[in-house]
Amino acid sequence: MTITRLADLADPAKTPRLVVKVGSALLVGKDGQPNRAWLEALCEEIAQARKRGQQVIVVSSGAIALGAAKLGLARGGRSNLADAQAAAAVGQIALAGLWSQLLGKCGLTAAQLLVTLEDLDDRRRYLNAAATIGKLLQAGAVPVINENDSVATEEIRFGDNDRLAARAAQAARADAVVLLSDIDGLYDRDPADPDARMLPLVEGVTRDIHDMATGGSSSGLGSGGMTSKLQAAEIAERAGIVLAIINGTHVRPFERAFQHDRGTLFLPRRNDGALKSWLGGRQRMKGVLVVDTGCAKALAKGGSLLATGITLIEGDFRRGDPVAVRDAQGRALGQGLVEYDADEIARIKGYRSEELQALLGYSPRSAVIHRDQLVLL
Missing domain, CATH: 2.30.130.10 (PUA domain)
Incomplete structure (x- = not known):
């Protein structure tokens, strides 16, 4: 069965396995504290997806932001690599505990996976990660994946979790990826422009599509922007995986996006198979x-x-x-x-x-x- 609209991402027959990426700006407030009410509602939506018969994988940012607040580090822990690594070491504990607690309230078991770019660029380690994700899903757990920022150097970093989400989807053989953003989707120009128009459907990421994107993160907390989301869409489409960008700033973002068909859906033009999709997604x-x-x-x-x-x-x-x-x-x-x-x-x-x-x-x-x-x- 083929995915053709956002609502299909809630259909277990069309999307039995879904990856959800949550960015720092959504998960952590400007005070460095977790947005618990928003996250509780998101966990309830994940639990509803599970009840429908869907398997869900979460790719979660937020460790550096949470750790920086606890350590009192400037610029959200992103002044330099040493600050980021120290903040991540503290924040990873808090982030894992947060997901475990809130998913647990919904009757779900959270499992943490920390990976680096090198882990998914090495074929053997990539297959090991894929096997671990598969076993966790089979056992009924919700894998929560994040970049291992406490040990990753500039040379072995994804740099943002958009591309990590697409690579995780490849490894998990997911059907779709949803990137929760701070805007409704991809616009044909700067969204601040009153004439900007959101694109509901994109069939393959072309050079013209890339020209519409901007590279910065508006929040200052994350490391991604629309450019990284388009790169994630390219990685996903090589494996025949659909990718969607929806606005995550609302409570229960999936309900809003699916009911009002509000977001951008990227439909793949190709399916390279397991080896070629892994190879095409390599960054180094x-x-x-x-x-x-x-x-x-x-x-x-x-x-x-x-x-x-x-x-x-x-x-x-x-x-x-x-x-x-x-x-x-x-x-x-x-x-x-x-x-x-x-x-x-x-x-x-x-x-x-x-x-x-x-x-x-x-x-x-x-x-x-x-x-x-x-x-x-």
Whole structure:
């Protein structure tokens, strides 16, 4: 059954598994204290979804904001990385306790999962996380996922929980993701503009859609903005997952959005399968391969990346590492897992397949990146 409107996200036949992302600005007030009444109502909505037969996964921000208030740190604990990590270490306890208590009042068991970008970029750890989420849902628990900000460095951070929610949805094989925002959805320009128009439906995130977004977080508490939400929609759509943005500032936000059909629904144009959706959602690449025009055209038609089309190599990587593929103008074409080390590719780039054995000293592999290990962006 196909999801075509926001109300379908409350239909267990169309959306049996749902991911809900809650941002810091909704969960924590300006005084650094949790918005308990709002959160209690949200937990009641989660419990209602469970009674309808839906499984729910929560991706929750708020640890840094809660911890910063307890420690008396400036700028909500975001002045520097050390402050953020210290605030998160304190706030994670408070956040987990809050979800456990309030979901418990609704008869639900909360389970905490703390992850870093590295956890979901590594294939084995990604599969382990997926198995854990699956077991928790099978056991009737509500997984509450957050970035492990107390140990994550700038190099291994998601940076916002919008993209984490999309990656968690991929791992959980969810049907849809709902991002609770401080506005009703995606507008065609700055929402402060009186002529701004909200888009109720988006079929695939294009360059024109990205141009509508702004990158900042209006609250000052979170780290995301509309740009990060569009990036999350792109990650979700690679796995055929629907994503919605609705206004979370109202009490019982799901009830309001579904009854009044108020929000933006992103419908995927593709479904890359488990491996390719994981690969396409990776944020860190070990290197870059620049290709010529002929190679770019062959990739667009579903071909593998061959040595003859490579013009430039960047980075130090090994066989099996993820690398980005770009054209001569620097535009991102795709990303995939390479079949050769960087120094080997440096020796064979620009050469035809029949010439590679003499250059390498062994029988060459079928491609530098096979089409089965390559996802187009």
